Structure formats: structure tokens, C-alpha cells
Amino acid sequence: MAKRGDVLELAVLGLLQDSPLHGYELRKRLNALLGSLRAFSYGSLYPCLKMLVREGLIAQDTGEGGSAASGPAPGKRSRIVYKLTAEGKEHLQDLLTESGPAAWEDEGFGVRFAFFGRTDAATRLRILEGRRSRLEERIDGFRSSLSRTRERLDSYTLELQRHGLESVEREVRWLSELIDDERRREPPPSARET
Amino acid sequence: MAKRGDVLELAVLGLLQDSPLHGYELRKRLNALLGSLRAFSYGSLYPCLKMLVREGLIAQDTGEGGSAASGPAPGKRSRIVYKLTAEGKEHLQDLLTESGPAAWEDEGFGVRFAFFGRTDAATRLRILEGRRSRLEERIDGFRSSLSRTRERLDSYTLELQRHGLESVEREVRWLSELIDDERRREPPPSARET
DNA sequence: TTGGCGATGTATCATATCGATACATCAGGT
DNA sequence: ACCTGATGTATCGATATGATACATCGCCAA
CATH class of the missing domain: 1.10.287 (Helix Hairpins)
Structure with missing residues (x-):
């Protein structure tokens, strides 16, 4: 129980709540946010993103929505931007509300504390x-x-x-x-x- | 570089310098010594022991040597006691003398500090x-x-x-x-x- | 303008590692 | 006689990591 992947999943969902992001940017923010605890590698991040898409918690953001800031300067470079789905938001709320042993472990606690603003x-x-x-x-x-x-x-x-x-x-x-x-x-x- | 296994190797050699030990006892002392840093599992320990034997750094202790304390009460239970070989002692000294980057990382430093008494x-x-x-x-x-x-x-x-x-x-x-x-x-x- | 270089960006693979478990013997209590 | 928990060795599947491959871009210098 309480695998490392769970922590990553929570962190990704939490970051995507602010704004849609692509893998590279996601990893940078991840390591800025949790740098004091632990770093995540691409070998974990990309499979995790794939899984979250498969479960319908996040989806490719075909950026038609319009105005807000998604990436830095939107050059035409190939990138895959992800955003939270409605289900994803719901699941994130569930995870953030979880207050049992999983939220007491070193890493589980760290991520949840980082998102206390939404708790x-x-x-x-x-x-x-x-x-x-x-x-x-x-x-x-x-x-x-x-x-x-x-x-x-x-x-x-x-x-x-x-x-x-x-x-x-x-x-x-x-x-x-x-x-x-x-x-x-x-x-x-x-x-x-x- | 500086894999986790290296840390385990150093810790095992260091503990065996005091007295010959078998796997179970080794793990207990390992986690008592480094408990604040990290725990090692059997899934790491036994392969490590096997490798150290293969490299000739430790060897089965066929307890003929005689007097000193090796285990607690020597019941007849099956156990495999390991001891340092001459090569092992030499290698341990090399490892303990290493003062480069490998000895500055979180875990590498922790083990080496634990054995500062021999440094x-x-x-x-x-x-x-x-x-x-x-x-x-x-x-x-x-x-x-x-x-x-x-x-x-x-x-x-x-x-x-x-x-x-x-x-x-x-x-x-x-x-x-x-x-x-x-x-x-x-x-x-x-x-x-x- | 060519070319070098570092940042950006997606993706995968071999290897290392963990957690759980299987299996067995033993000590001690009831 | 039985049960439970500690001792003891050992392995396996699921996971995680670090390294790397590959490609595009902006920028500066020769």
C-alpha cells in the first residue's frame, strides 16, 4: 500500500488544477515543489500521465479554450498539454480529503501539505x-x-x-x-x- | 553511480568486521544502525551477500574457530554465518577511506559516519x-x-x-x-x- | 550561413529495488 | 497437544530509477 506512484499521481493532479501543463513543465514544477523531499524521473512521470489518461482523470488539452496562460511563450514546438477532467477534479478532492495513515507517511504527508491550500x-x-x-x-x-x-x-x-x-x-x-x-x-x- | 547497493555493501562489510553474523541478525543490526536513514529488505540483503561471497570479500564461517561470541544462544537452528575475508578487510578499508562525492551523498555519508570509529x-x-x-x-x-x-x-x-x-x-x-x-x-x- | 550548444520536449529500456510472501524450525505459554 | 510469535533463508512480481535516444528551437559567434 501507499506506493510511490500514488504520491506522484496526487502531485500531478494537484498541479494540473492550477493550469494545464505538459510533461516537461510538470516535472520542473514537481521538483521545485517537492525538491526537498524527492525528485521524480521521466521514467515515472510519463507512464503516470499515460495511466491517468487511460483512467479518464486527465485529458489532452486541445488548446481551443482561449485566453489564459498555459505555457510560457507558446512557440510551435511539439508538446502535449494535459488538463484535469471533471472526474479528475473529483478524484483529487477525494485524495486531498483522505486523512488516514496514507497521509501520515513521509512522502504522502509532504504532497498533501503542499496542497493544504485546497484542503x-x-x-x-x-x-x-x-x-x-x-x-x-x-x-x-x-x-x-x-x-x-x-x-x-x-x-x-x-x-x-x-x-x-x-x-x-x-x-x-x-x-x-x-x-x-x-x-x-x-x-x-x-x-x-x- | 553511487547506487544504493554500494551503501548496503559497505554496511555489511562494516558490521562483519566486529564479528561474524548471519543474514537475519545482520538485517536487524543494519536497521538498528541506519534506521533513521533507511531500512533494507531481504530482497536486497541476500542477493548482496551472495555477490560478496562471489567476489571473495566474505565467506561462510564454518564455526571451528572456537571461542568468541558469534550468535546469541547457539541452538542447532540452520543458519549461514558470514565472516570477512582478508580481501574483504582490505576492500572495507578502501571504502572507508574514500572521501570523494560518494561519501557526501545522503546515504553514503550516513553509513560512513556510522563507521567513523574505524576511520x-x-x-x-x-x-x-x-x-x-x-x-x-x-x-x-x-x-x-x-x-x-x-x-x-x-x-x-x-x-x-x-x-x-x-x-x-x-x-x-x-x-x-x-x-x-x-x-x-x-x-x-x-x-x-x- | 553555418554550425555549435544548451534548453526544451517526448519517450523507453535495462537494471536496481522493494514489499510481500513462502517455507521451516524453535521457544514458550495454556 | 496446540497455537502464536520470533527466528531463519530465500525468491518473485510489481515498481522505480537513471541513462539515454531522438528531435526541435533560440541564440551567439566565426
Whole structure:
């Protein structure tokens, strides 16, 4: 479950929601957006586009629509521009609303966070909290593994463990700040459905 | 270049230097040691072991040698214990002394750092500095990409970029501290070869 | 105007890698 | 006696990657 391709699919659909794009431009934006997480290769992107077309989530944009910006200077160079279909928009909404474990994993969380601007407040909060508890589990695993093996580790190994642990703890603190922000923005529904 | 398998190879050789081990135990220690970076699967480990045997870097340990601890309680369960050969030890030393770009990448650096205890001081310093400048390049790329696209990013995308950037900057600071430690431990050769 | 070169653009393939699983023995609890 | 979970070796199909092929374009210099 939660294959890497799913992440790519979500990212492509998300980017196409803004404006129709062709493969090359798509890859550039993909790596600008998620560069801190991971890069995608053409070997993944093009098959993914093909599959999305086959499933009817995106379609070739025969640019008759008219005005808006699609590419940079529209030279006559051969390019295949894709746009979201109605089904694609629907599916994207489903994916963005998904707040279960798939949205807590490293990459799955990253993409969804990048598109938080299109996600409703309740989902944002669920995802942030899920991600945080996911990382807290990881911290627990770390700590117990560390206490089990601490004495037979040399100082460099120990430092590596310590640094890894600290990174995750720092990420948890970051998430906590974001969660507080969200709560401030939309105060809790106090007692909505009792 | 710098495939993932190379990292696994180095890690296996490094672990076997301490004591002969069998696959299952090897994987456990691997994921305890590098858990913060990445997990290795059996689908990678066993082929790797096979290849290392074929290349003569490790060999089956027919446990006649006698006394020392190899596994936990030596029940009669079937297991294949591997040990380093002389060639393997030699190759491991070469790998640990490598201080070029391969030792600056995320995973390559992680493994080598984990085995810093077996690495000489000059190599440690070269690797740490190489890694740092590698990350500084990454920061530059980040910044310029950010300044090029800042205005058309929503607040969440921006926050993601900011957070990614900060993580790398933090890592650079960590490296700088380590470098200072190394320098203090072995003061610079001031004017050794002039 | 020729030609070189780097960016743009689409596309595929061999290879590397992962996750899941099969199969088997063993320790310990009920 | 049975069941469950840890130990242990091993492989396979599905996926992902990096490299590369191929072609057009804009631009600058000789």
C-alpha cells in the first residue's frame, strides 16, 4: 500500500488544477515543489500521465479554450498539454480529503501539505495530528532501541542516533506549532454534535 | 553511480568486521544502525551477500574457530554465518577511506559516519567538510529557486520550502560542530609539508 | 550561413529495488 | 497437544530509477 506512484499521481493532479501543463513543465514544477523531499524521473512521470489518461482523470488539452496562460511563450514546438477532467477534479478532492495513515507517511504527508491550500480546515487538522502521532511512535521505537543497545555503541554511532532522534523531535515541534495555528484560525467547534 | 547497493555493501562489510553474523541478525543490526536513514529488505540483503561471497570479500564461517561470541544462544537452528575475508578487510578499508562525492551523498555519508570509529582522523575531516559543502550547494539551489517563485506560492507551499531549507541549515550547523570537535581532537598540522 | 550548444520536449529500456510472501524450525505459554 | 510469535533463508512480481535516444528551437559567434 501507499506506493510511490500514488504520491506522484496526487502531485500531478494537484498541479494540473492550477493550469494545464505538459510533461516537461510538470516535472520542473514537481521538483521545485517537492525538491526537498524527492525528485521524480521521466521514467515515472510519463507512464503516470499515460495511466491517468487511460483512467479518464486527465485529458489532452486541445488548446481551443482561449485566453489564459498555459505555457510560457507558446512557440510551435511539439508538446502535449494535459488538463484535469471533471472526474479528475473529483478524484483529487477525494485524495486531498483522505486523512488516514496514507497521509501520515513521509512522502504522502509532504504532497498533501503542499496542497493544504485546497484542503478544508478539518482535514488539515486531522492530517497534522495523524502525522504527529506517527512521528511520536517513531520516537518511541528509537528510544527503546537506543536504551537496549546504548552501551555497545561507539561515540559516532551514538551521535548518529542522537541526531536522528533530534531531527524527528524537531519535526514534532514544527507540527505542534502548525496545529496551534490551525486551531487559532478556526477555533474548535467546542460542543458541536453532543 | 553511487547506487544504493554500494551503501548496503559497505554496511555489511562494516558490521562483519566486529564479528561474524548471519543474514537475519545482520538485517536487524543494519536497521538498528541506519534506521533513521533507511531500512533494507531481504530482497536486497541476500542477493548482496551472495555477490560478496562471489567476489571473495566474505565467506561462510564454518564455526571451528572456537571461542568468541558469534550468535546469541547457539541452538542447532540452520543458519549461514558470514565472516570477512582478508580481501574483504582490505576492500572495507578502501571504502572507508574514500572521501570523494560518494561519501557526501545522503546515504553514503550516513553509513560512513556510522563507521567513523574505524576511520582515520584526516579522512573523517575530509568527509565532514565535503558533506557540508554539498549541503551548502543544496541550500543555494533552494534559495535561488525560492526567490524565483516566491510570489506565486501560497502560504503552505512557502512554509514547506522554508521548513525544508531550515532542516538543511540545521544539518550544516551540526556538521560544523562536528568539524570543530575533530579539529580540537587533532589540532591542525599547522605547517606540516611546506 | 553555418554550425555549435544548451534548453526544451517526448519517450523507453535495462537494471536496481522493494514489499510481500513462502517455507521451516524453535521457544514458550495454556 | 496446540497455537502464536520470533527466528531463519530465500525468491518473485510489481515498481522505480537513471541513462539515454531522438528531435526541435533560440541564440551567439566565426
